[in-house]
Amino acid sequence: MVESQVLTVAQMRAAEQDLIDRGSSVDRLMKLAGDGAAEWVWRLASRRRVTVLCGPGNNGGDGYVIAENLRRRGAEVTVVAPMAPKTDAAKSARSRFGGPVVSDGGKAKGGVLVDCLFGSGLTRPLEPEHALALRDLGKRHEQLIAIDLPSGIESDGGKILNENLPAYDLTLALGAWKYAHWRLPARFRMGELRLVPIGIGHCESAARLIGKPNIGPPASDAHKYTRGLCAVIAGKMAGAALLSSKAAMRAGAGYVKLVSDHSHPSAPAGLVLETGDLDEALAHRRVRAVLIGPGLGRDDEARSKLASVLASKKSAVLDADALHLLDPSQLQRDCSYLATPHDGELEALCRNFAVLAADRAGKALGLAKASGMVVVAKGPDTVVAAPDGTLALAKPAPTWLSTAGTGDILAGIAVSRMATGIPAFEAACEAVWLHGEAARLAGPAFIADDLAHKVADAMAAAL
Ligand SMILES: NC(=O)C1=CN([C@@H]2O[C@H](COP(=O)(O)OP(=O)(O)OC[C@H]3O[C@@H](n4cnc5c(N)ncnc54)[C@H](O)[C@@H]3O)[C@@H](O)[C@H]2O)[C@@H](O)CC1
Numbered sequence: 001m002v003e004s005q006v007l008t009v010a011q012m013r014a015a016e017q018d019l020i021d022r023g024s025s026v027d028r029l030m031k032l033a034g035d036g037a038a039e040w041v042w043r044l045a046s047r048r049r050v051t052v053l054c055g056p057g058n059n060g061g062d063g064y065v066i067a068e069n070l071r072r073r074g075a076e077v078t079v080v081a082p083m084a085p086k087t088d089a090a091k092s093a094r095s096r097f098g099g100p101v102v103s104d105g106g107k108a109k110g111g112v113l114v115d116c117l118f119g120s121g122l123t124r125p126l127e128p129e130h131a132l133a134l135r136d137l138g139k140r141h142e143q144l145i146a147i148d149l150p151s152g153i154e155s156d157g158g159k160i161l162n163e164n165l166p167a168y169d170l171t172l173a174l175g176a177w178k179y180a181h182w183r184l185p186a187r188f189r190m191g192e193l194r195l196v197p198i199g200i201g202h203c204e205s206a207a208r209l210i211g212k213p214n215i216g217p218p219a220s221d222a223h224k225y226t227r228g229l230c231a232v233i234a235g236k237m238a239g240a241a242l243l244s245s246k247a248a249m250r251a252g253a254g255y256v257k258l259v260s261d262h263s264h265p266s267a268p269a270g271l272v273l274e275t276g277d278l279d280e281a282l283a284h285r286r287v288r289a290v291l292i293g294p295g296l297g298r299d300d301e302a303r304s305k306l307a308s309v310l311a312s313k314k315s316a317v318l319d320a321d322a323l324h325l326l327d328p329s330q331l332q333r334d335c336s337y338l339a340t341p342h343d344g345e346l347e348a349l350c351r352n353f354a355v356l357a358a359d360r361a362g363k364a365l366g367l368a369k370a371s372g373m374v375v376v377a378k379g380p381d382t383v384v385a386a387p388d389g390t391l392a393l394a395k396p397a398p399t400w401l402s403t404a405g406t407g408d409i410l411a412g413i414a415v416s417r418m419a420t421g422i423p424a425f426e427a428a429c430e431a432v433w434l435h436g437e438a439a440r441l442a443g444p445a446f447i448a449d450d451l452a453h454k455v456a457d458a459m460a461a462a463l
């Protein structure tokens, strides 16, 4: 879906060029973008005075289109342009604006500031005088709207290039989402996000935004085995694998087995406990997916359990300690693996698989390619990467997830989705969405046990 694609600057330029090759023009796209954005500004301003801060490039050009649109509707608009327009499209948009343009925004104040200083073309930090002007104007306006991106943000990486820049109430993404709209720290400066369409088509290599999955109830002839049997392998810390099992029981699999040497007196009655030989448990033909890692430990016994899981050639979710113990040569060809590292585990895996990359998305993609595993690089802005280079970005999840045991829940959901028989990448994206939704439904200050219970409600929301 076009609305869920997330583009790099290079992909955005190619998509715009594609539209131009089909008969559009930069001026026409700028008019579409500016008029679409003006609609939002008009509503938010509701007759208050508007200041539009315009830069030298096409982001500034959008600003002149917005300003003229508002002026024609009768709004009181001032353009502040500390730099003259440089691109042909921006110059021509400037020439069509019939209102006042000042180069110094020292006196400008009002209801709404529209930031069109720089957009996706920003390649280096703002000059100090421009950063200062933006900061001062931000203080003198009641509400701030960023066009395409807040100025001072790097589009592909989501980095904030200048300190003390304002936070926005609304950011209007033009044509398509850029990475910065969904990456940290940029995301938290943008306020509400809205997409203004300009006719950008489907881009094959684009990353996608993880949205609500369409899961559906079990088939009319379903039974527990057709829905999928998954096995969770416990280790040293009994609680972690139990948490994973509780989440797995609520995430779609028809049958969840906890293979453990512990007694688990608080386990739900519906959870099947297996205490016998691990290789025998894994050999059962109905076991469709296995989870190993939560609470596993890192001793010889843990190492041997991991070796058994990998030797069984079952589809597997590898989490926590299993990611530290993993030897690249243990991964079997033609087996489906899903790894769920947090940043520390991702670092260790990248060292182990000789992957060099700067950010979480780059590391996840590099690791997926080098290992053949689907990688869920989890954190405040989780990404999912597949070995073929497909990338999916999660929308921000509640920060209450930053509590012990929530990763065990994610791994439990993931193995349950995998046990239903869907491909690992889809299982990973569904798991990330269900995990975030369960956290939303759990409200503030939940503990991992509460989160496991809310997985059923998250499933209900996806039906
Ligand atoms: N290309 C197109 O067809 C369209 C582009 N659109 C707009 O165009 C924007 C991208 O336009 P541009 O590529 O012109 O880039 P910007 O307007 O974001 O930046 C302008 C130019 O300033 C220079 N620059 C970069 N960092 C700077 C700094 N720190 N200080 C001073 N100068 C700096 C660069 O040469 C950059 O190209 C998008 O964000 C969007 O708002 C929209 O109008 C829709 C159509």
Ligand SMILES: Nc1ncnc2c1ncn2[C@@H]1O[C@H](COP(=O)(O)OP(=O)(O)O)[C@@H](O)[C@H]1O
Pocket (backbone or CB within 6 Å): 320, 342, 378, 379, 380, 381, 382, 396, 397, 398, 399, 400, 401, 402, 403, 404, 405, 406, 407, 408, 409, 410, 435
């Ligand atoms: N600040 C945050 N905002 C949103 N989600 C977070 C945040 N911190 C952690 N999470 C999520 O919580 C989970 C934590 O997993 P992990 O670090 O493995 O914890 P544990 O090992 O204690 O289970 C991950 O899914 C991660 O994406």
Ligand SMILES: [K+]
Pocket (backbone or CB within 6 Å): 059, 115, 116, 117, 118, 119, 146, 147, 148, 149, 150, 151
């Ligand atoms: K901007």
